[in-house]
Amino acid sequence: MQETFVAQHMWLAGGVMLAAYVLIFSEWMHRAGAAILGAVVMVGVGMWGGFYSQEEAVTSLDANTLLLLAGMMMVVVMLRPTGGFEYLAIRIAKLAGGNARLLLVYLCLAVSVISMFLDNVTTVLIFAPLTVLITRILRINPMPYLMAEAMLSNIGGAATLVGDPPNLMIGSAGGIDFTHFMLKMGPLIAVVWVVTVLTLLFFFRNQLVNSDKVTVDLDEKRAITDPVGLKKALAGLFVILILFFTHHHFHLYPAFVAFIGVAIIFTLIRPNPEPVFGKMEWSVLVFFAGLFIIVGGVEASGLLDLVGLQLAEIAQDPEQLLITCLLLMWVAAILSAVVDNIPFTVTMIPIVLGLESHGVNIAPLWWALAIGVGLGGNGSHIGATANIICVAESERCGIPEARITPVAWLKAGVPVMLVGLLVSSLLFTAFFDYFLD
């Protein structure tokens, strides 16, 4: 009788999660609204079925992830209007001196490095229109640059704990500190970065023709609209970065580190809070919160344990662990290319955590998951928010040859994703021992 109830709970919770995910992926309604609806239904069904309570729903919220995301959003919101990003983009364009390939490498390097520590969506939002302007002045097609910026910002974000929302969740769930995350992912991502840039340079070799014009007549000094504010915001960001690298020594949560920086910037700048809070992406935070509650309900029903049990039988065998990791990496990548990688990550986290209780070493699974969701987004134009922004910019600029169609993205994106995954798989296999902790 008890088993029947458990099975019913699993069906109920699984059904609610499936319905919520269909609603999210169909885009019939905004994903934040779909997540709220799913969370409310999950709690309601859980209370009715007796397997999930309101208290459990609240505790299923990963506060470290949500607060870290919110804190870093605040930093970006206060940094953005100072004009620092624009300054950097123009300086880079001038440094390339009209060399089309060099310009691509420099811009990609800039967006990648920024995306390692700050929100890559904001980075691309600022860099994309400036890239179009710079390339038009240099009489070059902006299309390869826009695609490269989106792809390399995704790759850059995969290298650190704070570079990509799935990494925040993985790090939080796995208790992985910033330095450890970067030490494990950084070298692999650096190799993938180089290979990806070379792939893109080869793929777009006919369009990356050097310009006869070498002057980009844009005044970077006018870009910085608030030099004092920029210095203060960078000071706060500097403290955050230092603490990110050392937070495990002081037993500080990454979220608390982010808020230390926010507190410093707030104290130094004393901004009007309304614009700061108004520009934050609340819908993203609500979306994440909703997903945590939905997955919390499925976990409480016992369904994820059941899935974990099946996987544990394979992963318990040390020889099969590598295969399991590679399978997870590729499945995560392919799914991330087609649908939002956040729901997949949120769902996978409790499954991976559950494997630990069955004696499986889950450390390599975290890295495999992070690599998969990080690189998979490059496969299609809808695979990552940065891609969508660059595609929209290519359409909005009104330059026919710059337009990135879904097919155009697939032609470059699929090879880039596959090359990235192949390189990652090879490195992961060759240095598997390195990824065991």
Added chain:
Amino acid sequence: MILDKLAHPTQVMRFGDKVRDFFERCTECGVPGLPFVDGSGRVVGRVSMRHIFRERCIPRYILDSAHLLGDDIHEVNIPSQSAFELLEQPVEGFVLKQYAHATPNSPIIKGLAIMEKLSTNYIFIMEGEEYQGIVTRRDIARRMVEATRDFSL
């Protein structure tokens, strides 16, 4: 003081008129926009010079970086061919449904408030559905100067 005293009649735009006609009429009347009327003569919207320039002449990527532009950016300037094509476009493709309007008896403060609220420099004066003329901020400023000169404000 009421807006009726300041309103000056202008031509209106209709289906089939081109952007070229619109620009000519605007420059003749010295106004930045004109009403757009349907077949029955009823005002159904407005055509705005600023809107046309923003929509067709200034790409977003230039607008965002306007404060950074130097003078040696001829590669992104408006080509003559594009300007010609724009002038031959039918004006109905640029009609904005929202327009500022007031009655002839509206006081100046109401006109200014509506213009400010709708971020526009001009307001149509309408008696019911009948278009009577246009009042610009410049008209109001000029009238203020004139009125204070002879102390009749």
